[in-house]
Amino acid sequence: MNSIDHYLEVKKQDIAFLCGFLESFEGMAAMRTPNPDRYSDTSIIHLSVSPDYQQQFASIIDHLKKHVYIKEAEK
8 A cells, every 4th residue: 555645844843743643643644854954943744644544634734734834845
């Protein structure tokens, strides 16, 4: 089963929170932070989301956007 890639721009201070929060949904997504820019207060996170969880993932991200800075990002 192939995962679907999502890239989100988030504030660095929120990465630990987002990682812990998303990992609580067992098997939904794997998260990593490729090549963070140490001079920026934001970073791009790469999420590999299981196809079975796409709708749930979208709903969770929409909810989180009300509380933390999250912006869809290019690869």
